[in-house]
Amino acid sequence: MNPLAARTIATLALLMFSLTQGLRRAVQTKPDSASTIFGTRHRTWRQTIERVGCVAGALSALGVRRGERVAILSLNNDRYFELMYAIPWIGAVLVPINTRLATPEIEYILSDSGASLLFIDAAMAHHLTALRDKMPAVRESVWLDDIASPDGMLHYEDLTAYEAPEDVFASGDDLAGLFYTGGTTGRSKGVMLTHTNLVINAMNAVAGIGFNSDTAYIHSGPMFHLADGASTFGVTMAGGRHAFVHRFDPVDVLQTIQSEKITHAQFVPTMVNMLINHPRFGEFDISTLSFILYGASPMPDGVLRKAMQVMPHVRLMHAYGMTEASPIVTLLDPRYTTLSGPFAGRHKSCGQVALGCEAKVVDANRKEVARGTAGELAIRGTNIMKGYWNKPAETAAVLEDGWYYSGDGAIMDDEGFVFIVDRLKDMIISGGENIYSAEVENALSLIEGVAEVAVIGVPDEQWGERVHAIIVPKPGVTLTAEQVIEHCHEQIAGYKCPKSVDFRDKPLPLSGAGKVLKRDLREPYWKGFTKAVN
């Protein structure tokens, strides 16, 4: 007998991962415990699944079919969270939209994804007038906010009066979401993530970060981005609770950590920096906070040192990932987040590959390089996206034989610790030498008086490109280019040091994920030159 005959295709589908399983597990194991907290609104898992089921029923009643795309354009809130389960419940596809985009970019995503429904909140409502005639595929918009909806627009709470349909058990290779990347590099692409992709990431998060039913997680980064989403499905699966703040605001975050006894958070380094340097930092009791996952961009040593000083009870874990990997690729065990002792130096690594995937560093011909050599990081595993929506050529360019070629420059050491050296596009080639801007930024961040720093390559007749630093000094501090360059020479090789420095008094431009938008910084310098700036 063919052993496969024992399992029919229908049975096989049912044995696969489904995103809503995690929600059912939370309800089964913690029915009357807190699920979501937003402002003064507290719900239990039993209430949440009831609401999610009703909203799923409403989506069906609004004509949304399996495989159809449903867009969300909103700041963080508990309803956003509910939609992240209600949409997959009927087999539809989540399309979370970056809230910092301009109207034409939003229009592009709505049109590219073909979303038939748009959930929107008051903070984003200003786009509606401009979009009105420009989103023909969108049959209906639904108001996500607490304040009354504009005339004639459905309110989210209206949807909770519907009857819950049976979960269609979308699973396995079924599409769960389209996550549009972009901001730092070129035109936005819809990353197709499946149920398996997101469930495996959730299991990696639980195993690697250690979420359990006592976890209280604060969603302070934007929910449209998987840097926050990395934890969403894992915290639910573990039966923890979710608190939301509209957007990252240091005082809101500190206040919520105190009032909701938050245990886990995820911040990008700029947010950590803003928190620990906030004048009111000391006013709040954040003693319940035990864990910060940080990533998306490298943490300057100076910030890390201060974070460890002012929050000694918090374990800090460096994570690295990308939307195309659902997103976790590597995690750094917090024991390595140390600036001294036998493990010092490893804190600059983003860690070792997560359980469900494999990583290697390759050369320009996609051959693995020796450990210690810089190259491109490639990743293989069940967490890797299905491809880019409607972009077969872009998909084929990055997916080959099951490996995803990330475009990130990395070095792997003898124990599999990965050090991200740069986006390959951020690498500076000066006088034939490869210079990784992150390394230079790290050195500059140690200078007393430096608040923010970005290093880019700018055109140079002699060197092709030269290393250029853009520095935001702390208020009241005056620095000179000479001081900065001199300091840098004490830290790193001369050819890596900036040859020119610009100072600015406004913050560096950030992407929705909190990454410095180097494309924007490079643009004025490269006008009239041929190097692509994105």
Added chain:
Amino acid sequence: MNPLAARTIATLALLMFSLTQGLRRAVQTKPDSASTIFGTRHRTWRQTIERVGCVAGALSALGVRRGERVAILSLNNDRYFELMYAIPWIGAVLVPINTRLATPEIEYILSDSGASLLFIDAAMAHHLTALRDKMPAVRESVWLDDIASPDGMLHYEDLTAYEAPEDVFASGDDLAGLFYTGGTTGRSKGVMLTHTNLVINAMNAVAGIGFNSDTAYIHSGPMFHLADGASTFGVTMAGGRHAFVHRFDPVDVLQTIQSEKITHAQFVPTMVNMLINHPRFGEFDISTLSFILYGASPMPDGVLRKAMQVMPHVRLMHAYGMTEASPIVTLLDPRYTTLSGPFAGRHKSCGQVALGCEAKVVDANRKEVARGTAGELAIRGTNIMKGYWNKPAETAAVLEDGWYYSGDGAIMDDEGFVFIVDRLKDMIISGGENIYSAEVENALSLIEGVAEVAVIGVPDEQWGERVHAIIVPKPGVTLTAEQVIEHCHEQIAGYKCPKSVDFRDKPLPLSGAGKVLKRDLREPYWKGFTKAVN
């Protein structure tokens, strides 16, 4: 564009789980750390993967093709462990055989599985003469032991001279192993487990038990059984180390915990009992031991109490599973392993459902029952077997709509804690009342002087079945049936108490997994009656 078009079938296969990925992760992250320890033989992960690759090459050279079955009949050792990766490396299928079986049972498994190769050690060699002409499918036997192989038989170490082929990346739904169940209930069936099944169980083990790269796990239960295998692939994936003892022997185990600084172990309750009551228990330093996973049968309160007294530094986790579920289904957070405080009573539960799966309790019509009501436990998830090898009818009987019907009686409480009440076949129906033998055994185990106890139903003219206890008293202790029954009445409802008691001085018969063989105990009582005793 059809979104599926972006992923070809070939790519899809590569994105699935593969058992050997975990081995590659261990090598990448801990290349020069200990992998296996057996007696005085210590190896590193780099050495292990080299040996595994060579043995995979030898298997190919011996003509083993993808999908072919390879049997192992051996006590525990490090080579057994290597085979658990070398066989999947070439896409072949592991067939670990129960070492306690009689020759005809072994013959049945070899013939049913169609294994073409048999790995065997000296302890099992006595079967060879009897089997010689009775395993026509077996082309070759290979000697696994340290002592010289019998004339003309290949030695395992000869295989390590071959060249390593490329990993075929068997994955996803590909068969990884046939695990023959049996012992307690009837004819042995080959449980077909896939790569996905075993990898998901490994991730559940890492997330639930907390294996990490510091874990030192002792394989003391038989490796052919997934009660031990539950941890094998997870410990590797986490980069921990494996120590092996030939078989469970209290002194060997204590000695190895001390010498190899073992942190994690898995025992059945009978083993825990033997360890903590061993006269030499106090001689060994077992302070590194921090975690015991126990399961396969319920832990009597008396044993649990003593274990917690004599090993206060050890966290005890009750696990429940079965081969058909790869095997983990539920895990009990160690905070509930307590006999007092607010969580008392929960220690009798086997815990809440593991991350990657769902569980429910159903009635005879497979409809979910209310919480608190006993019924049959059903399980759904990516950990559920593909089916029984060559047994479509038996497969269809237990797999329906993605759910596996376990045949285990269980109660689920309001927070999803599962209490196994009995194998449905072990349930006693006396005077129309359902009586769960485990509950009665628990009460009897509290009697001073009781070493072992089993409760079965025996034929009774008045009651249909009556509750009957079989007790092994501690050495030198004399008990009477009256004492036992009287004690029982103080603990549980009268209708559940034994109406008759037999005493025996030899230990109860155990299956390979350490479960009491109730079938054997029932047999003499049911001779001439119609109730099936298996």
